[in-house]
Structure formats: C-alpha cells, structure tokens
Amino acid sequence: xxxxxAPLPFLxxxxxxxxxPVLPLVALPALLAxxxxxxxxxxxxxxxxxxxxxxxxxxxxxxxxxxxxTAAVVLxxxxxxxxxxxxxxxxxxxxxxxxxxxxxxxxxVPAAVLILVRDRTDFRVLAWSFVGLALWQGAVGVHQYVTxxxxxxxxxxxxxxGTFGAHDVMGMATAVSLGLVCAVGIALGRAAxxxxxxxxxxxxxxxxPLALSFSRGAWIATALTxxxxxxxxxxxxxxxxxxxxxxxxxxxxxxxxxxxAQLQERIDSIARVGDAPDQSVVDRYTLWASAGGMWREQPxxxxxxxxxxxxRDGHATLALSSGSEIAGAGTEYRKQALLSxxxxxxxxxxxxxxxxxxxxxxGWLALLVGGGRRLLRLRVRLRGYGRGGxxxxxxxxxxxxxxxxxxxxxxxxLLLWLLTDFVYGDIGGPSTMLIALSLGLAAWxxxxxxxxxxxxxxxxxxxxxxxxxxx
Numbered sequence: 001x002x003x004x005x006a007p008l009p010f011l012x013x014x015x016x017x018x019x020x021p022v023l024p025l026v027a028l029p030a031l032l033a034x035x036x037x038x039x040x041x042x043x044x045x046x047x048x049x050x051x052x053x054x055x056x057x058x059x060x061x062x063x064x065x066x067x068x069x070t071a072a073v074v075l076x077x078x079x080x081x082x083x084x085x086x087x088x089x090x091x092x093x094x095x096x097x098x099x100x101x102x103x104x105x106x107x108x109v110p111a112a113v114l115i116l117v118r119d120r121t122d123f124r125v126l127a128w129s130f131v132g133l134a135l136w137q138g139a140v141g142v143h144q145y146v147t148x149x150x151x152x153x154x155x156x157x158x159x160x161x162g163t164f165g166a167h168d169v170m171g172m173a174t175a176v177s178l179g180l181v182c183a184v185g186i187a188l189g190r191a192a193x194x195x196x197x198x199x200x201x202x203x204x205x206x207x208x209p210l211a212l213s214f215s216r217g218a219w220i221a222t223a224l225t226x227x228x229x230x231x232x233x234x235x236x237x238x239x240x241x242x243x244x245x246x247x248x249x250x251x252x253x254x255x256x257x258x259x260x261a262q263l264q265e266r267i268d269s270i271a272r273v274g275d276a277p278d279q280s281v282v283d284r285y286t287l288w289a290s291a292g293g294m295w296r297e298q299p300x301x302x303x304x305x306x307x308x309x310x311x312r313d314g315h316a317t318l319a320l321s322s323g324s325e326i327a328g329a330g331t332e333y334r335k336q337a338l339l340s341x342x343x344x345x346x347x348x349x350x351x352x353x354x355x356x357x358x359x360x361x362x363g364w365l366a367l368l369v370g371g372g373r374r375l376l377r378l379r380v381r382l383r384g385y386g387r388g389g390x391x392x393x394x395x396x397x398x399x400x401x402x403x404x405x406x407x408x409x410x411x412x413x414l415l416l417w418l419l420t421d422f423v424y425g426d427i428g429g430p431s432t433m434l435i436a437l438s439l440g441l442a443a444w445x446x447x448x449x450x451x452x453x454x455x456x457x458x459x460x461x462x463x464x465x466x467x468x469x470x471x
Contacts, residue, residue: 025437026126048104055112066115086305095306109437109439124406130178136162145158151331159214166328167331170218174431187200188406291308343426368442368446
C-alpha cells in the first residue's frame with residue numbers, strides 16, 4: 001500500500017514552514033556573501049528576477065490582489081518618469097537596460113517584499129539576514145586591513161572592501177551600514193531579550209569594519225540614522241548609548257591604535273570639502289556641476305536613461321580627472337571611469353528631469369512620512385500601556401498585538417539611511433540589491449495596513465499580514 005507524499009507544512013516544523021515564503025528574499029543577501037570578481041549582473045540580480053516570477057505565480061494560484069491601491073500608486077510613481085526617460089535615451093538598448101534596472105530596484109523587488117513579508121516574524125528574519133551579511137563582509141574587511149590585502153588607499157592596500165572587490169569600494173560599506181542600522185533597530189525595539197542582546201553585540205562589532213571602509217558618505221548616513229533611531233526611543237537612552245559608543249571609539253582608536261592616522265585623515269577631509277579638498281572631492285563637485293548642466297538643457301525629461309556618461313564631458317570642467325585609480329583586493333591597477341555623478345538625486349535629475357525626480361523622490365517621501373507617522377503613533381500607544389507596552393508589541397499576554405517597535409525602527413532607519421546616502425552615492429554594483437530590499441521593508445512598514453488591522457484582541461489567533469493584503 002503506497003502512501004502519498006505529505007504536504008510540505010507537515011514535513012517541516014510548523015514554525016519553519018511558516019517562513020518558507022520569505023526565504024527567497026533571504027537568499028538575496030546570502031548570495032551577496034559570495035566573492036564578486038566581476039562587473040555587471042551577479043547571482044543576486046538573476047535570483048531577484050526569479051523571486052518576482054515566484055510572486056506572480058503565488059498571486060495567480062491564490063487569486064488575490066497583489067497590492068492595495070495606495071501601494072500601487074506609491075511604488076508605481078517612478079514608472080512615469082522612467083518611461084519618458086527611456087524614450088529619450090540615446091539608443092534603444094540604453095533605454096531598455098536602464099528601464100529594466102530602475103524597475104528592478106525601485107518597483108519590482110520592493111513589491112515582492114510587500115507580497116512575501118507577511119508579518120513581523122518575516123520582517124525580522126529578513127532584517128537579521130542583513131545583519132548576517134554585514135558581519136561576514138565586515139569580518140572579511142577587517143582581515144583585509146590587518147593583512148594588507150584590501151583595496152588601495154593612500155598607497156597602502158588597507159581599505160576594507162569585503163568580497164565586493166576594489167572595483168566596488170562602496171559595496172562593503174553599504175552592506176555593513178545597513179546591517180548596523182538593522183542591528184540598532186532590533187536592539188532598541190521590544191523583541192525578545194536574546195534578540196536585543198545579540199543585536200547590541202552585532203552593532204558594536206560592526207563599528208570597526210564600517211570605520212575601516214573609509215567611506216565618508218556611509219559614516220555620515222549611519223551616524224545620522226542611528227542618532228534618529230536613538231532619539232525616537234528616548235533622550236536618556238540616547239545619552240547612555242552615545243557615551244558607550246564614544247568609549248568604544250576611544251578604546252579602538254586610542255587604546256589599540258586601529259587605523260588612527262588614516263581614519264583621522266579621512267575624518268578631517270570631511271571638514272575640508274571647501275578648503276583644499278582632495279581630488280575625490282573635486283571630482284565629485286565637478287560631476288555634480290556636470291549633472292546640473294545636463295538638467296538645465298532638458299529640465300523636464302532629462303537627457304535620457306544611461307545618458308550621463310555620454311553628456312558628461314560636454315558639461316565638465318578641466319578639474320575633472322580621467323578616472324579613479326583602483327588596485328588591491330585581487331585587482332590589478334587600472335583607471336575606472338567616472339560614469340555617474342555619485343549623487344542619486346542629481347543622476348535622476350540629469351537623466352530623467354524634474355518629472356522623474358518628483359515621481360521617484362515623491363514615492364520615497366510618501367514612505368518616509370507614512371512610516372514615520374505609524375512609528376510615532378505606536379510610540380504614543382506604548383507609553384500609554386506603561387509596562388504593558390512590551391506585551392502590546394506581541395511579546396507576551398496583553399490587550400492587543402501590534403507590529404513590534406523594532407520593525408518600525410529598522411524600516412524607517414533603512415529608508416533614512418538611503419535618503420541620506422543618496423546625497424553621496426547612487427545605485428550601481430551588486431550591493432544595489434540591498435537598496436531594493438530596504439525600500440521593500442520600508443514600504444511594508446508604511447503600507448502594510450493601519451493600526452486597526454494590526455490590533456488583534458487578546459486570545460484571538462493573529463492573522464498574518466501579507467504586505468498590504470491579508471491572506
């Protein structure tokens with residue numbers, strides 16, 4: 001007598017089976033842990049396309065609406081500017097590749113996160129995958145600094161770049177910064193005690209590789225984001241954590257002498273952007289001015305997707321160097337062309353014009369306002385519960401179950417980090433997939449329903465929230 005195979009949920013533990021839908025998203029950060037010794041699309045980019053197809057199949061099988069009208073409008077806003085900019089591209093190939101990339105990063109992958117992340121448990125799993133990737137990349141980066149096998153910096157191969165290589169010096173900085181933001185959000189939230197303690201240890205550990213990345217933009221964005229996360233949890237805690245971080249910094253740089261000279265020079269260069277700036281700052285200012293010139297020629301629609309490299313020299317001054325020098329971390333010395341303004345807002349403005357900028361940034365601001373309001377409302381309600389506030393987050397018996405505070409801190413923190421870092425950088429390289437996932441988590445928090453849907457009477461079985469549509 002043959003037995004039919006049991007369904008998957010009966011073969012796996014119930015808790016593990018419940019995480020199956022979010023595992024394709026967790027696979028994306030996991031793939032970024034692999035050594036990347038090439039330019040162009042990587043395994044995470046390919047798998048992200050499969051994740052989108054997986055979402056479509058799930059929606060067709062379950063016969064349900066993928067997104068709420070609000071979510072569809074917010075995530076669909078960039079399509080307007082992208083379509084116009086694609087039609088104005090210098091070639092059909094440039095327009096098509098640029099359109100696909102922008103849709104992947106700002107529309108399709110965030111929508112997939114909305115669909116596959118159903119509740120705060122799924123959210124935390126994906127946030128912890130960010131932390132795990134950051135710890136791995138940070139460990140590789142610290143090893144590179146200690147052994148002198150990192151990317152070239154001031155004639156020494158000491159710059160921590162992780163597995164991303166010297167051709168993507170911002171990759172490790174992005175991964176470590178986003179992982180640090182997630183760890184801080186979890187540590188400041190009301191998750192289980194073991195999660196908060198583990199997250200605190202991870203956050204402290206990630207400070208060293210972030211410093212050794214020598215990325216001024218990542219430093220500024222991370223410091224601002226973590227400061228805002230702390231302020232949202234109370235001024236007293238902010239002061240305590242600030243003193244602790246200062247003490248750790250003194251021990252690392254003063255007591256052990258970790259990167260003292262190079263870090264001090266890099267920190268000082270932030271204040272010298274207007275007085276004897278280094279060549280990298282000069283190049284950045286020149287590229288920004290070039291992007292502004294392109295926009296003035298085509299103020300509404302820009303010069304077209306992928307058009308910045310073609311129009312750059314026509315608007316740049318002689319102060320622009322021939323390219324950045326890269327070497328080390330397994331890469332031979334070569335010049336890398338400066339093909340973007342290293343400012344996401346100016347890149348969009350120059351290639352997509354005012355229409356594209358307003359559409360893209362308008363969606364981000366909608367997420368920031370919506371997520372911030374929801375987080376503040378939750379904070380007010382938690383203060384009203386007093387000691388029952390922790391139970392109100394769903395970690396014990398209490399009057400209601402609501403999304404945990406750490407989810408809001410992580411989501412708003414990731415979005416704030418992106419909006420700040422976009423002043424100093426833009427999309428490009430494998431780490432761009434982390435930007436897409438971060439936007440998806442921010443969208444889940446801002447658009448996953450109101451407090452009435454999140455609140456579940458005590459004793460009732462909580463219904464898992466599917467992005468913006470309950471199952």
